[in-house]
Structures are given as C-alpha cells and as structure tokens.
Amino acid sequence: xxxxxxxxxxxxxxxxADGRTIGPAVMEMKNITLRFGGVIAIQGISFDIHExxxxxxxxxxxxxxxxxxxxxxxxxxxxxxxxxxKGEVRRPLKPFEIAHQGIARTFQNxxxxxxxxxxxxxxxxxxxxxxxxxxxxxxWWGKAQREETExxxxxxxxxxxxxxxxxxxxxxGRLPYGLQKRVELGRALAAEPSLLLLDEPMAGMNVEEKExxxxxxxxxxxxxxxxxxxxxxxxxxxxxxxxxxxxxxxGKKIGDGTPDEVRKNQAVIDAYLGVSHD
Amino acid sequence: MLYRExxxxxxxxQSDQQTFPITSDRLVVLSLIFIAFFVIPFFITEYMAxxxxxPFLIFGxxxxxxxxxxxxxxxxxxxxxxxxxxxxxxxxxxxxxxxxLNIFFCVILSGLVTGVVxxxxxxxxxxxxxxYLAVSTLAAQFFLVWAFTKFPWFFNFSAxxxxxxxxxxxxxxxxxxxxxxxxxxxxxxxxxxxxLAFIARNLTRGSLGRKWMAIRDMDIAAEIIGVNPLTAxxxxxxxxxxxxxxxxxxxxxxxxxxxxxxDAFGIDKSFLILFMIIxxxxxxxxxxxxxxxxxxxxxxxxxxxxxxxxxWPVDLASHFEFLIIGALIVFILIVEPHGFAMLxxxxxxKLRLWPFPH
Ligand SMILES: Nc1ncnc2c1ncn2[C@@H]1O[C@H](COP(=O)(O)OP(=O)(O)OP(=O)(O)O)[C@@H](O)[C@H]1O
Ligand SMILES: [Mg+2]
Numbered sequence: 001x002x003x004x005x006x007x008x009x010x011x012x013x014x015x016x017a018d019g020r021t022i023g024p025a026v027m028e029m030k031n032i033t034l035r036f037g038g039v040i041a042i043q044g045i046s047f048d049i050h051e052x053x054x055x056x057x058x059x060x061x062x063x064x065x066x067x068x069x070x071x072x073x074x075x076x077x078x079x080x081x082x083x084x085x086k087g088e089v090r091r092p093l094k095p096f097e098i099a100h101q102g103i104a105r106t107f108q109n110x111x112x113x114x115x116x117x118x119x120x121x122x123x124x125x126x127x128x129x130x131x132x133x134x135x136x137x138x139x140w141w142g143k144a145q146r147e148e149t150e151x152x153x154x155x156x157x158x159x160x161x162x163x164x165x166x167x168x169x170x171x172x173g174r175l176p177y178g179l180q181k182r183v184e185l186g187r188a189l190a191a192e193p194s195l196l197l198l199d200e201p202m203a204g205m206n207v208e209e210k211e212x213x214x215x216x217x218x219x220x221x222x223x224x225x226x227x228x229x230x231x232x233x234x235x236x237x238x239x240x241x242x243x244x245x246x247x248x249x250x251g252k253k254i255g256d257g258t259p260d261e262v263r264k265n266q267a268v269i270d271a272y273l274g275v276s277h278d
Numbered sequence: 279m280l281y282r283e284x285x286x287x288x289x290x291x292q293s294d295q296q297t298f299p300i301t302s303d304r305l306v307v308l309s310l311i312f313i314a315f316f317v318i319p320f321f322i323t324e325y326m327a328x329x330x331x332x333p334f335l336i337f338g339x340x341x342x343x344x345x346x347x348x349x350x351x352x353x354x355x356x357x358x359x360x361x362x363x364x365x366x367x368x369x370x371x372x373x374x375x376x377x378x379l380n381i382f383f384c385v386i387l388s389g390l391v392t393g394v395v396x397x398x399x400x401x402x403x404x405x406x407x408x409x410y411l412a413v414s415t416l417a418a419q420f421f422l423v424w425a426f427t428k429f430p431w432f433f434n435f436s437a438x439x440x441x442x443x444x445x446x447x448x449x450x451x452x453x454x455x456x457x458x459x460x461x462x463x464x465x466x467x468x469x470x471x472x473x474l475a476f477i478a479r480n481l482t483r484g485s486l487g488r489k490w491m492a493i494r495d496m497d498i499a500a501e502i503i504g505v506n507p508l509t510a511x512x513x514x515x516x517x518x519x520x521x522x523x524x525x526x527x528x529x530x531x532x533x534x535x536x537x538x539x540x541d542a543f544g545i546d547k548s549f550l551i552l553f554m555i556i557x558x559x560x561x562x563x564x565x566x567x568x569x570x571x572x573x574x575x576x577x578x579x580x581x582x583x584x585x586x587x588x589x590w591p592v593d594l595a596s597h598f599e600f601l602i603i604g605a606l607i608v609f610i611l612i613v614e615p616h617g618f619a620m621l622x623x624x625x626x627x628k629l630r631l632w633p634f635p636h
Contacts, residue, residue, distance in 0.1 A: 073502055099504030111502075113495035115561065116488070123485075124492050128504040130485040134513070140480040148484055187503070 013050075016243055023051030025084075026227055027072065027195055032081035034067055034251075041067040042078065043251040049195065054221050055229045056238045058262075059248035060271070065231045066108055068248070069197045072229070073105055074098040086194075100128050104188040105197035108231075110180050114173035118164060118183050121172055122155045125190030129154075158186045162216060178209040185216060189226075196220070198230040202237060210237065217241060239263070247271075314468055319461040327460035328533070329578050335467040336528045338570035341554040342478045342563065343521025348552070349560035350482055351514035352494025353403050357415035359547035360422030361519050363539045364392040365526030367432050370441040373454070373531070374434060381446060381454050381531070385470065389524035395422075396519020403511045407497075419548055426539035440538045443531040454531040463532040470528060474521060479563050481517065490514050491561070522551075557610050559619025568618040576603055 014022050025048040034042040041064045049055045057065045070076040072083070074095045083090045085101065093101075104125070113121050130151055136144040159165055162182050167175060172183055181201060188196055201217065202210045214237060220226050232238050238245060239259045247255035247268045255261075255268040262268055322331060340358060347353050369388040372379065379387075399418045403411050426432050433441045443454045452458050481487055489510045492500035501507055530537050537543075550573060558569020577599050584595035614621050 075498075075502060094506075095502045096504050096506045099502060105502060107499065111496050111499035113492050113499070115495050116491055120488055120491070124488045124500075124505075125503055127485050127489060132485065134481070134486060137484045137486055138477045138480055140484070144480070144484055191504070 016053075020052065020222075022053045022243065025049065026051045026086055027229075028082075028084040029068075029072070030082040030084065032068075032071060032078045032083070034064075034071060034076055034078045040251050042071065044080070045246075045248070045251075045253045046081075047246045047253065047256055049227060049229050051227055052221070052225050053227060053243040054217070054241050055227075056242035056245045056259075057229065057231045057248060058233070058235070058238055058245060059254075062250075063248040064251040065248055066199055069105060069199055069229070069231065072195075072197060073103050099191065102128075102191070102194035103197065104191040104193035104195075106181075106184045106188050106199060106201060108199040108203065110177075110184055112172045112180055112184055112187070115171060117169050117171055118175070118186075119155060119159070119168045121183055122158055122186045122190045123151060125187035126151045126155060128191050155190060158189050161189075161219070162186050178205050181205065181209075181213065182216070185213075189220060189224075192224075194227060196226050196228045198228060200231050200233065202232060202234060210234070214241060311472060314472075315465075319465055322460050322464050324460045327464055330575055331464055332467055332533050334571055334574040335464075335471040336525050336533060337551065337554065337574060338567050339471055339474050339528070340522045340525035340551045341558065341566040341570040342474060343518040343525065344551050345555045345558075345560065345562070345566040346478060346482065346490070346521065347514050347518035349555055349562065349565070350487060350494065351490035351511060351518075353400075353511060353514060354408065354412040355415040355518070356412050356545070356548045356552065357399060357418040357422070358522050358551040359543040359545055360419040361392050361396055361522040362526030362529065362547060363422055363426050363543035364395045364519075365389060365523030366530035366537055366543065367426050367441060367539070368392065368523065369527035369530055370434075370443070371432070373444065373446070377444075377446070381466070382469075384454075385524055385527045385531070388527035389520040392523020392526070393516045393520040396522075397512055397516045400512050400515025400519075403515065404508060416545075416548075419545055423539045423543060426543075438538075440536050441530065442536040443534075458532055466532060467528055470524060474524065475563060475567065478521070478566075482563065486513065494561075553607060555617075557607055557617050559617030562617070562619035564622065565617050565619030568622070572618070573603075576606065 013024060016022060027049040028046075029048065030046050032042050032045050033040070043064075045064075045068070047055075057068060059065055067076060071078050074093050074097070077092050085103075113124060116124065130147055132144045132147050136142055159168060162185065164179065164182060164186065167179060167183075172180055175183065185198070185201065188198075198217070202213050205213065217228065217230070218241065221228055230241070232241075242259055244257060245255070245259055245262045246253060247262055247265070249271040254271055255265040257265070318331075340362060344355060344358050347355055365388045368391040369384055372384045372387050372391075376384075399415065402414045406414060427439065430436075430439075433439055436442070445452050445457060446454050451462055482490070489500070489505045490513075492503065492505050493507060493510050493514075497507060500510070526543065529542070534542060554569035554573050555566055556569070557572060558567070559565025580599050580602055581595055584590045584598060585592055590598075610617070
C-alpha cells in the first residue's frame with residue numbers, strides 16, 4: 001500500500017487547501033546539529049521552508065525551537081549540517097550579512113531599541129535598503145535626503161498597515177507589551193524580507209491582541225507574499241495560520257506535515273500534547 | 279506671541295524630518311545664528327571671549343563629539359582629554375611643517391589625524407563593553423598625554439616642553455597664536471562650532487545615527503537587523519575623535535597659544551566633557567550645547583558672585599566653586615536624569631498646550 005506523500009517531502013510547488021500556490025523551497029536545513037558543550041540543542045534536523053508559505057515550528061519548552069531560528073539567521077553556527085538558501089549552500093556568515101540577504105526576525109523576548117521612537121525603530125529595520133555615503137548624510141544633501149524621504153514613505157505604509165499611526169513618535173520603551181510586539185513586527189517587515197522569522201509573536205498576549213496579530217501575519221503573507229517561519233505555543237493559532245508544521249522535542253524532529261497530519265501523529269500527541277505547555 | 283504648532287500640518291515627510299519642525303523654533307535659531315555672526319563680533323570683549331565665549335564654543339565642539347560616541351553610540355569614553363591633545367599636537371606639527379597653510383586647513387587636518395588615532399583606540403570596543411571599555415579609554419588618556427610629554431619630537435625639541443602656536447596672518451590679521459583679537463578668534467571658533475553642530479545633527483538623524491543608536495540600545499538585535507557592529511562603532515569613534523581633535527586644535531592655537539599636554543589635556547578635561555554631556559543630555563545635540571554652556575558659565579558666574587560681590591578671598595571661592603558645581607550636578611541629575619535636553623522637551627510640551635492643558 002503506497003502512502004500518500006506528505007507535502008514536506010515534496011520538492012516543488014504545491015497548492016494549499018485555500019488555493020494559494022506555494023513555490024519551491026527557499027530555505028533547506030539539512031541534518032543540522034547544534035551543541036552547547038554537552039547540551040545538544042538540535043540533533044540532526046532536516047526540514048525546508050517553501051516560498052510563500054507559513055511554516056510553524058512547535059514543541060515543548062526547551063525543544064530547541066529558538067535555537068533553530070538562531071541557526072537560520074546566523075546567530076548560532078551549527079556544528080554539523082548544511083543550510084541551503086535560495087538554492088545555494090550558505091557559508092557561515094555573520095548575522096548582519098544574513099540580514100542583508102533578506103532574512104528578518106522578531107524575538108521571543110522583545111528586542112526593540114528602547115530609546116528610539118516607533119518610527120525610528122521601523123526606519124532602522126529599513127537600513128538594509130539604505131546606502132547613502134557618510135558625506136552626503138553629513139551635509140543632508142542630495143541622496144541622503146531623497147533616500148530618507150523614500151524610506152520614510154515605506155515606513156509609513158507599514159505604520160498604516162499595522163495601525164500604529166498614533167504611536168509613531170513615542171519612544172517604544174513607554175509602550176505596552178502588546179504594542180511593542182507589533183512594533184517589532186513592523187521593524188522586521190520594514191526590511192521587506194524574503195524570509196520572516198517570528199519567535200512566539202503572540203506570547204503573553206490577550207485573546208484580542210492574539211487575533212490582531214494573527215490577522216497581521218496572514219495579511220503579510222497574503223498581501224506581500226512573504227514567506228514566514230514562526231514559533232508558537234498556542235495550538236489553535238498554529239492550526240489556523242500554518243500551512244505546514246515542524247514538531248521538535250528534545251532537539252529532535254518528531255513530526256512534519258500539514259496541521260492535520262501533525263495532529264494525528266502519535267509521536268506528536270505523546271510528546272507534545274501530553275506534556276503541559278503554556 | 280504664543281508658541282504653537284497648531285495650524286502647522288506637515289504636508290510632506292521632508293518637512294516633518296526638519297531639524298526644527300516648528301516654525302517659531304526655526305526662526306529663533308536662525309536669528310540666534312544671525313546675531314552670533316553679525317552682532318556679537320562688534321561687541322565682544324577680551325574678557326567675555328576668554329572667560330566664557332571661546333571656552334563654550336571650543337568645549338561645545340568636544341561635547342558634540344563625545345555625545346556622538348557616548349550618547350548616540352553608547353560607548354563610554356574617558357579619553358577625550360587625550361584626543362584633544364592629539365588635535366593640539368597635530369595642529370602644532372602641521373603648522374610648523376607647513377608655514378603657509380591656511381589655519382582652517384590646519385585645524386581640519388588635525389581633526390582628521392585625531393580621527394585616525396581615535397579609530398585605533400576604538401578597536402577594543404569590538405571586544406569589550408561598558409565599564410571595561412571605559413577603563414581602556416582611560417588608559418588611552420594616560421598613554422597619549424605621556425607620549426606627548428615623553429617624546430620631544432612632538433614638541434619640536436623645545437626646551438620648555440611646550441608647544442607654541444606661531445602667529446600667522448589671514449588678510450593681514452593674526453589668526454593664530456597669542457595675539458589674535460577677540461572677535462577674530464570668536465568668529466573662527468564660531469564657524470567651526472556652527473558647521474560641526476549642523477553636521478552632527480545631520481549624521482544623527484539619518485541612517486548612520488540610527489545604526490549608532492541601535493548599537494547603543496541593543497547591540498545583538500542591531501546586528502541581526504543588519505548593522506555591522508564593526509563599522510558602526512568605529513565610525514562613531516572616528517567621527518567623535520575628529521570633533522574632539524578639532525576642539526583640541528582650537529584650544530591650542532586660538533585660546534591658550536602655548537600648551538603642555540599634561541597641564542592642558544589631563545584627565546580633568548575628559549571628565550569635564552563627560553559631565554557636559556551627562557547633565558546636558560546623552561544622545562542630544564541640544565544637550566551637548568546646553569551642558570557645555572552650563573559648565574563653562576557656572577564657574578565664572580559663581581566666581582563673580584563670591585569674589586566681586588561677596589568679597590571672599592579667591593582661594594576660598596575656588597574651593598566653594600567645586601563644591602557648588604558638584605552639588606548642582608548631583609541635584610540636576612536627581613531632578614532629571616536625562617539632563618537639560620529632557621527638561622527642555624518637557625517645558626516645550628507644556629508650552630505647546632499652554633494655556634489650555636486639555
Ligand atoms: N546560548 C546557549 N548556551 C547554552 N545552552 C543553550 C543556549 N541557547 C539554548 N540553549 C539550550 O538549548 C536548548 C534549547 O533551547 P531553545 O531556547 O532553543 O528552546 P525553545 O524550544 O525555544 O524553548 P522555549 O519554548 O522555552 O522558548 C535548551 O536546553 C537551552 O538550555
Ligand atoms: Mg524559544
């Protein structure tokens with residue numbers, strides 16, 4: 001009896017249940033192993049992220065999910081394994097170089113620039129698109145001014161999109177938690193990333209804020225076609241948002257597939273749903 | 279006239295990005311600059327220039343420079359005195375090697391030399407942070423002053439160990455050395471001060487400034503967003519040192535005329551400049567200027583009150599001066615840890631709404 005191939009094993013494009021066409025793999029992780037001294041945070045994991053999809057990574061606390069995002073954006077360098085980005089094997093790069101390749105992220109613990117305003121945070125997210133020389137900036141002449149105005153217009157589009165017009169000029173340190181999370185999403189979006197990594201974008205939010213955030217994530221994916229990989233503990237959110245899900249436990253991959261497939265996977269039920277999680 | 283932004287609606291991002299987005303602010307600043315250039319030179323006396331105005335302009339430049347490094351980029355430096363010495367000694371070497379070079383070029387070149395030196399001393403910042411970095415800049419301070427007193431090449435083997443600014447003329451007017459007329463010294467310093475303040479403002483409002491602030495607020499997130507920490511930190515060190523070098527060069531050739539590194543550029547200068555930006559406001563151009571004005575004017579005012587008005591003996595007054603200024607700094611920091619810049623912002627926010635606070 002031949003089992004139908006799960007989408008995760010397909011090499012190329014597929015069409016989702018809601019009719020969106022998902023492109024070929026933009027990021028492929030092959031046999032990644034990451035160790036911290038004796039601790040094995042990631043153990044021989046392979047998975048891929050296709051263009052245009054929302055890919056979730058789930059698993060109990062300490063499973064190695066955040067470490068996986070840190071590997072993707074170059075903050076950690078795995079001891080073993082290959083990373084293939086846009087069809088090419090990626091050599092070990094510094095995080096800022098990877099940012100310039102079009103990978104942006106948000107953090108599990110908000111990592112905004114507290115002393116800067118919402119607008120400045122978002123403009124900072126845009127810096128991979130700004131390259132005026134120092135001299136032009138010093139005199140605020142020609143290109144410096146033009147570039148600032150163009151990018152300001154883009155930042156304003158993101159501000160409108162996220163509905164944060166009223167806090168544009170407020171230092172982010174003064175904002176409530178939920179809004180800070182939103183500004184952090186804005187800062188990542190400002191980079192116009194080809195791959196957006198979200199580490200628990202809804203952690204610590206109330207139901208209403210979670211709904212807003214879910215809507216923004218879906219809109220980003222649909223309107224801009226942005227590929228998204230996200231970590232989330234709330235299973236109902238994951239089931240709603242994700243096209244495909246990777247399940248991790250103790251650094252190993254124990255499941256990979258559509259939300260429905262994952263939900264029926266016995267290993268996942270045992271490891272994840274059996275374990276209490278927040 | 280009321281201080282208002284009501285009725286001022288920004289119709290383009292350009293106008294919203296202006297340095298002084300409110301029209302009345304812009305007018306005030308422009309008229310101040312006009313008065314500084316076209317009125318004060320006719321009235322300035324030797325005493326005013328040497329007691330307040332020149333030190334304010336010169337240390338204001340240094341404070342702008344240190345604020346770029348410490349206030350905007352978050353790298354604490356206690357080496358400002360040493361970098362001022364680099365500016366002064368390079369100015370001396372340049373002036374003696376090129377007797378015909380225009381004074382403006384001499385000063386700018388001295389700044390550039392200091393920028394390169396600052397770059398070298400900024401390298402440790404790529405590895406160490408905070409307190410440890412402060413200590414390494416302290417080492418730079420002592421090393422630089424030591425080098426300038428130890429190696430006679432720096433002071434052209436002069437017997438006194440001092441460097442002396444020789445007189446040079448521009449349009450037949452002395453523009454360096456001991457005989458510069460007050461209005462001339464004032465105008466030269468003013469030109470540097472205004473242009474450097476303008477440049478500092480521009481650098482800090484654009485993408486470079488945001489890179490610096492990102493490094494200051496959270497260096498790991500900054501790097502993940504695409505800031506190269508190497509270029510961001512080193513550019514801050516370099517530009518900051520250019521400012522401080524120019525300030526040292528001006529202090530040497532337009533204020534003192536003759537200096538010795540140990541006396542003129544000791545650790546007390548490093549602290550003075552640091553205090554200026556702390557009570558003025560870290561990460562604020564206005565704060566750098568206000569802090570410099572305060573710390574330059576305060577001792578003079580206190581001395582005038584104590585010696586001339588209360589007729590205290592000079593030595594007693596000078597002790598009290600330290601006490602009072604120390605106490606004032608502590609007081610200001612308790613009232614508003616973010617310095618004058620924040621106080622000013624709060625006052626402006628109140629003013630904007632006055633007399634209808636709701
Ligand atoms: N820098 C580090 N040094 C040492 N150990 C680390 C480091 N980062 C992560 N680990 C370890 O790796 C394992 C995986 O951590 P990780 O943060 O990736 O888990 P997670 O799945 O994101 O958990 P959570 O749901 O709590 O966020 C943990 O055991 C953690 O202690
Ligand atoms: Mg995590």
